[in-house]
Amino acid sequence: MESGRPMLSARFMAFLVLIVLFLGTSNAKIDGICSPSSCGNILNISSPFRLKTDLENCGDLKYELSCENNLTVLYLYSVKYLVKAINYNNYTIRIADAIVQKDTAPCNIAGKFPNQDTGANSSQSKRQCYYYVVDSLLNVSDLNNHCRIELKTLMSRNRMNGETNTSYVDIHNELAYGFELSWLPSFLQHLCTGGGSCYIGDSNKVHCSCYRYLDIELSLACAKFVLGAPVVVAFLMYKWRRRHLSTFNSIEEFLHNHNNLIPIRYSYSDIKKMTKNFKNKLGEGGFGSVFKGKLRSGRLVAIKILSKSKGKGQDFINEIATIGRIHHVNVVHFS
Numbered sequence: 001m002e003s004g005r006p007m008l009s010a011r012f013m014a015f016l017v018l019i020v021l022f023l024g025t026s027n028a029k030i031d032g033i034c035s036p037s038s039c040g041n042i043l044n045i046s047s048p049f050r051l052k053t054d055l056e057n058c059g060d061l062k063y064e065l066s067c068e069n070n071l072t073v074l075y076l077y078s079v080k081y082l083v084k085a086i087n088y089n090n091y092t093i094r095i096a097d098a099i100v101q102k103d104t105a106p107c108n109i110a111g112k113f114p115n116q117d118t119g120a121n122s123s124q125s126k127r128q129c130y131y132y133v134v135d136s137l138l139n140v141s142d143l144n145n146h147c148r149i150e151l152k153t154l155m156s157r158n159r160m161n162g163e164t165n166t167s168y169v170d171i172h173n174e175l176a177y178g179f180e181l182s183w184l185p186s187f188l189q190h191l192c193t194g195g196g197s198c199y200i201g202d203s204n205k206v207h208c209s210c211y212r213y214l215d216i217e218l219s220l221a222c223a224k225f226v227l228g229a230p231v232v233v234a235f236l237m238y239k240w241r242r243r244h245l246s247t248f249n250s251i252e253e254f255l256h257n258h259n260n261l262i263p264i265r266y267s268y269s270d271i272k273k274m275t276k277n278f279k280n281k282l283g284e285g286g287f288g289s290v291f292k293g294k295l296r297s298g299r300l301v302a303i304k305i306l307s308k309s310k311g312k313g314q315d316f317i318n319e320i321a322t323i324g325r326i327h328h329v330n331v332v333h334f335s
Helices: 003-033 168-177 182-189 211-258 269-276 316-323
Strands: 037-039 042-045 064-068 071-076 079-087 093-095 120-124 129-132 179-182 196-200 208-211 280-282 288-294 299-308
Touching: 042 079, 071 093, 071 182, 093 168, 269 299
Parallel strands: none
Antiparallel strands: 037 042, 064 071, 071 079, 079 093, 093 179, 120 129, 196 208, 280 288, 288 299
16 A cells, blocks of 8 residues: 555656646647747747747738748748748848759759749750840740740849849849848738838837827817818808898888888897896787887887797787787877
8 A cells, every 4th residue: 555655646746747737838828928939040930920830829820931841931822932031120031932042053943833934044955054034024025936934033133233244153042042021011000000100220120100099080180170160160150141131131121111100220239228228127028028218319118129939030020010000099109
Protein backbone atom coordinates (compact mmCIF):
# COMPACT_ATOMS: atom_id res chain seq x y z
CA MET A 1 0.00 0.00 0.00
CA GLU A 2 2.75 2.42 0.86
CA SER A 3 4.62 1.68 -2.38
CA GLY A 4 1.55 2.78 -4.35
CA ARG A 5 1.48 6.28 -2.85
CA PRO A 6 4.47 7.66 -4.81
CA MET A 7 2.92 6.37 -8.05
CA LEU A 8 -0.42 7.97 -7.14
CA SER A 9 1.30 11.25 -6.29
CA ALA A 10 3.18 11.24 -9.60
CA ARG A 11 -0.04 10.68 -11.53
CA PHE A 12 -1.72 13.43 -9.56
CA MET A 13 1.12 15.85 -10.30
CA ALA A 14 1.02 14.97 -14.00
CA PHE A 15 -2.72 15.57 -13.97
CA LEU A 16 -2.18 19.00 -12.39
CA VAL A 17 0.45 19.87 -15.01
CA LEU A 18 -1.97 18.96 -17.80
CA ILE A 19 -4.66 21.14 -16.22
CA VAL A 20 -2.26 24.09 -15.93
CA LEU A 21 -1.15 23.67 -19.54
CA PHE A 22 -4.76 23.42 -20.72
CA LEU A 23 -5.81 26.49 -18.76
CA GLY A 24 -2.81 28.43 -20.02
CA THR A 25 -3.61 27.56 -23.63
CA SER A 26 -7.28 28.41 -23.12
CA ASN A 27 -6.47 31.73 -21.51
CA ALA A 28 -4.12 32.57 -24.36
CA LYS A 29 -6.91 31.96 -26.84
CA ILE A 30 -9.47 33.86 -24.80
CA ASP A 31 -7.25 36.84 -23.99
CA GLY A 32 -6.01 37.04 -27.59
CA ILE A 33 -2.34 36.71 -26.63
CA CYS A 34 -0.44 36.06 -29.85
CA SER A 35 3.25 35.30 -29.87
CA PRO A 36 5.27 36.30 -32.96
CA SER A 37 5.83 33.55 -35.50
CA SER A 38 8.88 32.75 -37.59
CA CYS A 39 9.60 31.00 -40.86
CA GLY A 40 13.09 30.72 -42.28
CA ASN A 41 14.79 34.11 -42.37
CA ILE A 42 11.57 36.00 -41.61
CA LEU A 43 11.37 36.44 -37.85
CA ASN A 44 8.79 38.06 -35.56
CA ILE A 45 5.81 37.68 -37.89
CA SER A 46 3.04 39.55 -36.09
CA SER A 47 -0.16 41.48 -36.73
CA PRO A 48 -1.52 42.14 -39.26
CA PHE A 49 0.38 39.18 -40.74
CA ARG A 50 -0.09 35.62 -39.59
CA LEU A 51 0.95 32.12 -40.51
CA LYS A 52 -1.58 29.44 -41.33
CA THR A 53 -0.46 27.58 -38.21
CA ASP A 54 -1.20 30.54 -35.90
CA LEU A 55 -4.24 30.75 -33.64
CA GLU A 56 -7.45 31.85 -35.32
CA ASN A 57 -7.62 35.12 -33.40
CA CYS A 58 -4.05 36.08 -34.32
CA GLY A 59 -3.43 38.42 -37.23
CA ASP A 60 -5.69 39.12 -40.18
CA LEU A 61 -6.76 36.41 -42.61
CA LYS A 62 -6.27 38.84 -45.49
CA TYR A 63 -2.57 38.98 -44.58
CA GLU A 64 -2.06 35.25 -44.12
CA LEU A 65 1.35 33.84 -45.01
CA SER A 66 2.49 30.28 -45.60
CA CYS A 67 5.68 28.55 -44.54
CA GLU A 68 6.77 26.22 -47.36
CA ASN A 69 10.14 24.48 -47.28
CA ASN A 70 11.29 26.96 -44.65
CA LEU A 71 10.39 29.87 -46.98
CA THR A 72 7.76 32.49 -46.15
CA VAL A 73 5.24 32.67 -48.99
CA LEU A 74 2.53 35.20 -49.84
CA TYR A 75 -0.15 34.44 -52.45
CA LEU A 76 -1.55 37.45 -54.30
CA TYR A 77 -4.22 36.78 -56.93
CA SER A 78 -3.10 33.15 -57.15
CA VAL A 79 0.52 34.20 -57.83
CA LYS A 80 3.20 32.92 -55.50
CA TYR A 81 5.63 35.44 -53.99
CA LEU A 82 8.49 34.91 -51.58
CA VAL A 83 8.59 37.24 -48.59
CA LYS A 84 12.02 38.85 -48.38
CA ALA A 85 11.49 41.25 -45.47
CA ILE A 86 8.79 42.83 -43.32
CA ASN A 87 9.34 46.33 -41.93
CA TYR A 88 6.90 47.17 -39.15
CA ASN A 89 8.33 50.69 -38.77
CA ASN A 90 7.24 51.97 -42.18
CA TYR A 91 4.52 49.34 -42.77
CA THR A 92 6.05 47.73 -45.86
CA ILE A 93 6.61 44.15 -46.95
CA ARG A 94 9.15 43.23 -49.64
CA ILE A 95 8.24 40.32 -51.85
CA ALA A 96 9.66 38.75 -55.01
CA ASP A 97 8.26 36.47 -57.67
CA ALA A 98 8.86 32.88 -56.59
CA ILE A 99 10.01 31.99 -60.11
CA VAL A 100 12.94 34.38 -59.89
CA GLN A 101 15.43 33.42 -57.21
CA LYS A 102 18.84 34.92 -56.68
CA ASP A 103 20.64 31.58 -56.63
CA THR A 104 19.03 30.53 -59.92
CA ALA A 105 21.15 30.86 -63.05
CA PRO A 106 19.62 33.45 -65.42
CA CYS A 107 19.25 31.11 -68.36
CA ASN A 108 17.71 28.40 -66.21
CA ILE A 109 14.48 30.29 -65.59
CA ALA A 110 13.42 29.86 -69.21
CA GLY A 111 10.29 27.82 -69.57
CA LYS A 112 6.55 28.08 -69.76
CA PHE A 113 4.99 29.75 -66.77
CA PRO A 114 1.20 30.14 -66.67
CA ASN A 115 -0.02 33.75 -66.44
CA GLN A 116 3.57 35.04 -66.57
CA ASP A 117 5.11 37.15 -69.29
CA THR A 118 7.88 39.87 -69.76
CA GLY A 119 11.39 39.46 -70.97
CA ALA A 120 11.71 38.16 -74.47
CA ASN A 121 13.99 35.23 -75.28
CA SER A 122 15.54 35.80 -78.72
CA SER A 123 17.52 32.58 -78.91
CA GLN A 124 18.56 29.84 -76.55
CA SER A 125 21.07 27.02 -76.73
CA LYS A 126 22.93 24.87 -74.31
CA ARG A 127 25.78 27.36 -74.07
CA GLN A 128 24.19 30.80 -74.15
CA CYS A 129 20.90 32.67 -74.16
CA TYR A 130 19.84 36.20 -75.02
CA TYR A 131 17.15 38.27 -73.35
CA TYR A 132 15.51 41.58 -74.12
CA VAL A 133 14.04 43.30 -71.08
CA VAL A 134 11.26 45.86 -71.44
CA ASP A 135 10.14 48.10 -68.58
CA SER A 136 7.15 49.64 -70.37
CA LEU A 137 4.12 48.58 -72.39
CA LEU A 138 4.95 46.28 -75.29
CA ASN A 139 2.63 45.61 -78.20
CA VAL A 140 2.49 42.16 -79.73
CA SER A 141 3.43 43.68 -83.10
CA ASP A 142 6.68 44.96 -81.58
CA LEU A 143 7.77 41.46 -80.63
CA ASN A 144 10.22 39.81 -83.02
CA ASN A 145 8.97 36.65 -84.66
CA HIS A 146 11.94 34.71 -83.29
CA CYS A 147 11.21 35.80 -79.71
CA ARG A 148 8.70 34.63 -77.17
CA ILE A 149 7.44 36.13 -73.94
CA GLU A 150 9.17 34.34 -71.12
CA LEU A 151 8.32 36.13 -67.89
CA LYS A 152 6.41 39.11 -66.56
CA THR A 153 6.93 40.32 -63.02
CA LEU A 154 7.16 43.44 -60.90
CA MET A 155 10.19 45.32 -59.64
CA SER A 156 10.98 48.63 -57.96
CA ARG A 157 11.65 51.24 -60.63
CA ASN A 158 13.83 53.37 -58.36
CA ARG A 159 16.21 50.43 -57.87
CA MET A 160 17.48 50.76 -61.45
CA ASN A 161 17.50 54.59 -61.42
CA GLY A 162 16.74 54.71 -65.13
CA GLU A 163 19.92 52.89 -66.11
CA THR A 164 20.23 51.45 -69.61
CA ASN A 165 22.41 48.68 -71.01
CA THR A 166 22.26 46.92 -67.67
CA SER A 167 23.56 43.37 -67.60
CA TYR A 168 21.11 40.53 -67.42
CA VAL A 169 22.65 39.31 -64.17
CA ASP A 170 22.03 42.69 -62.54
CA ILE A 171 18.44 42.72 -63.76
CA HIS A 172 17.96 39.17 -62.56
CA ASN A 173 19.29 40.11 -59.12
CA GLU A 174 17.00 43.13 -58.98
CA LEU A 175 14.01 40.95 -59.81
CA ALA A 176 15.12 38.52 -57.13
CA TYR A 177 15.44 41.43 -54.67
CA GLY A 178 11.73 42.08 -55.15
CA PHE A 179 9.51 45.08 -54.61
CA GLU A 180 7.78 46.67 -51.64
CA LEU A 181 4.09 46.85 -50.82
CA SER A 182 2.57 48.95 -48.04
CA TRP A 183 -0.30 48.11 -45.73
CA LEU A 184 -0.28 51.68 -44.37
CA PRO A 185 -3.78 52.55 -45.74
CA SER A 186 -5.26 49.57 -43.91
CA PHE A 187 -3.38 50.52 -40.75
CA LEU A 188 -4.63 54.11 -41.00
CA GLN A 189 -8.21 52.92 -41.47
CA HIS A 190 -7.91 50.74 -38.37
CA LEU A 191 -6.15 53.46 -36.34
CA CYS A 192 -8.31 56.44 -37.35
CA THR A 193 -11.97 55.58 -37.72
CA GLY A 194 -12.77 59.19 -38.56
CA GLY A 195 -10.00 59.52 -41.16
CA GLY A 196 -6.55 60.97 -40.99
CA SER A 197 -3.23 61.30 -42.78
CA CYS A 198 0.17 59.61 -42.50
CA TYR A 199 3.66 60.44 -43.70
CA ILE A 200 7.09 58.82 -43.50
CA GLY A 201 9.37 61.02 -41.44
CA ASP A 202 12.91 60.76 -40.16
CA SER A 203 14.50 57.36 -39.59
CA ASN A 204 12.03 55.90 -42.12
CA LYS A 205 9.25 55.88 -39.53
CA VAL A 206 5.60 56.57 -40.15
CA HIS A 207 3.78 59.36 -38.32
CA CYS A 208 -0.02 59.51 -38.38
CA SER A 209 -2.47 62.18 -37.28
CA CYS A 210 -6.14 61.29 -36.93
CA TYR A 211 -9.07 63.58 -37.53
CA ARG A 212 -11.04 63.67 -34.34
CA TYR A 213 -14.61 62.49 -34.86
CA LEU A 214 -15.93 65.23 -32.59
CA ASP A 215 -14.19 67.91 -34.63
CA ILE A 216 -15.71 66.54 -37.81
CA GLU A 217 -19.18 66.47 -36.31
CA LEU A 218 -18.73 69.98 -34.91
CA SER A 219 -17.53 71.26 -38.27
CA LEU A 220 -20.49 69.69 -40.03
CA ALA A 221 -22.89 71.16 -37.46
CA CYS A 222 -21.35 74.63 -37.87
CA ALA A 223 -21.53 74.34 -41.65
CA LYS A 224 -25.18 73.31 -41.47
CA PHE A 225 -25.94 76.21 -39.14
CA VAL A 226 -24.12 78.78 -41.28
CA LEU A 227 -25.81 77.56 -44.45
CA GLY A 228 -29.20 76.76 -42.95
CA ALA A 229 -29.75 79.72 -40.59
CA PRO A 230 -30.19 82.33 -43.36
CA VAL A 231 -32.62 80.05 -45.16
CA VAL A 232 -34.70 79.53 -42.00
CA VAL A 233 -34.70 83.26 -41.19
CA ALA A 234 -35.73 84.14 -44.75
CA PHE A 235 -38.53 81.56 -44.63
CA LEU A 236 -39.85 82.89 -41.29
CA MET A 237 -39.73 86.47 -42.55
CA TYR A 238 -41.60 85.42 -45.67
CA LYS A 239 -44.30 83.70 -43.61
CA TRP A 240 -44.55 86.67 -41.22
CA ARG A 241 -44.83 89.22 -44.03
CA ARG A 242 -47.35 87.09 -45.88
CA ARG A 243 -49.49 86.71 -42.77
CA HIS A 244 -49.41 90.39 -41.86
CA LEU A 245 -49.85 91.56 -45.43
CA SER A 246 -52.94 89.39 -45.59
CA THR A 247 -54.25 91.08 -42.43
CA PHE A 248 -53.36 94.53 -43.75
CA ASN A 249 -55.14 93.74 -47.01
CA SER A 250 -58.26 92.80 -45.06
CA ILE A 251 -58.09 96.08 -43.14
CA GLU A 252 -57.54 98.09 -46.30
CA GLU A 253 -60.48 96.34 -47.92
CA PHE A 254 -62.63 97.15 -44.88
CA LEU A 255 -61.67 100.81 -44.96
CA HIS A 256 -62.39 100.99 -48.65
CA ASN A 257 -65.79 99.26 -48.43
CA HIS A 258 -66.94 101.30 -45.41
CA ASN A 259 -65.80 104.69 -46.50
CA ASN A 260 -69.23 106.08 -45.62
CA LEU A 261 -68.40 105.51 -41.92
CA ILE A 262 -65.46 107.86 -42.30
CA PRO A 263 -62.98 105.48 -40.61
CA ILE A 264 -59.80 106.91 -39.19
CA ARG A 265 -56.49 105.04 -39.08
CA TYR A 266 -54.55 104.98 -35.78
CA SER A 267 -51.23 103.37 -34.99
CA TYR A 268 -50.81 100.93 -32.14
CA SER A 269 -48.71 103.45 -30.17
CA ASP A 270 -51.48 106.05 -30.55
CA ILE A 271 -54.04 103.58 -29.20
CA LYS A 272 -51.82 102.84 -26.21
CA LYS A 273 -51.70 106.56 -25.44
CA MET A 274 -55.47 106.87 -25.81
CA THR A 275 -56.15 104.02 -23.38
CA LYS A 276 -53.26 104.95 -21.08
CA ASN A 277 -51.59 101.64 -21.83
CA PHE A 278 -54.94 99.76 -21.64
CA LYS A 279 -55.40 100.75 -18.01
CA ASN A 280 -59.21 101.11 -17.84
CA LYS A 281 -60.96 97.96 -19.04
CA LEU A 282 -64.71 98.28 -19.67
CA GLY A 283 -65.50 94.64 -20.38
CA GLU A 284 -65.24 91.68 -22.74
CA GLY A 285 -66.64 91.58 -26.25
CA GLY A 286 -67.22 88.78 -28.70
CA PHE A 287 -63.63 88.52 -29.89
CA GLY A 288 -61.66 90.73 -27.54
CA SER A 289 -61.57 93.24 -24.70
CA VAL A 290 -63.01 96.77 -24.63
CA PHE A 291 -61.02 99.60 -23.08
CA LYS A 292 -61.88 103.20 -22.30
CA GLY A 293 -59.95 105.68 -24.36
CA LYS A 294 -59.69 109.37 -25.00
CA LEU A 295 -58.92 111.05 -28.31
CA ARG A 296 -56.63 114.05 -28.67
CA SER A 297 -59.71 116.23 -28.97
CA GLY A 298 -60.86 115.06 -25.55
CA ARG A 299 -63.66 112.86 -26.88
CA LEU A 300 -64.21 109.62 -24.95
CA VAL A 301 -64.23 106.43 -27.00
CA ALA A 302 -64.52 102.68 -26.45
CA ILE A 303 -61.63 100.81 -28.04
CA LYS A 304 -61.94 97.10 -28.72
CA ILE A 305 -58.76 95.04 -29.06
CA LEU A 306 -58.90 91.74 -30.95
CA SER A 307 -57.56 88.89 -28.82
CA LYS A 308 -58.83 85.73 -30.48
CA SER A 309 -60.67 85.13 -33.68
CA LYS A 310 -60.87 82.95 -36.74
CA GLY A 311 -60.40 83.80 -40.37
CA LYS A 312 -57.54 86.26 -39.77
CA GLY A 313 -59.76 88.67 -37.80
CA GLN A 314 -62.50 88.77 -40.41
CA ASP A 315 -65.18 88.10 -37.78
CA PHE A 316 -63.88 90.99 -35.71
CA ILE A 317 -63.93 93.32 -38.71
CA ASN A 318 -67.46 92.25 -39.59
CA GLU A 319 -68.56 92.91 -36.02
CA ILE A 320 -67.12 96.44 -36.07
CA ALA A 321 -68.80 97.13 -39.42
CA THR A 322 -72.13 95.88 -38.08
CA ILE A 323 -71.92 98.04 -34.95
CA GLY A 324 -71.14 101.05 -37.13
CA ARG A 325 -74.35 100.56 -39.09
CA ILE A 326 -76.64 100.03 -36.07
CA HIS A 327 -78.90 102.89 -34.98
CA HIS A 328 -80.23 102.06 -31.54
CA VAL A 329 -80.79 103.88 -28.27
CA ASN A 330 -78.31 101.60 -26.50
CA VAL A 331 -75.63 102.17 -29.12
CA VAL A 332 -74.05 105.56 -28.67
CA HIS A 333 -72.21 107.16 -31.59
CA PHE A 334 -69.58 109.62 -30.49
CA SER A 335 -69.87 112.83 -32.44
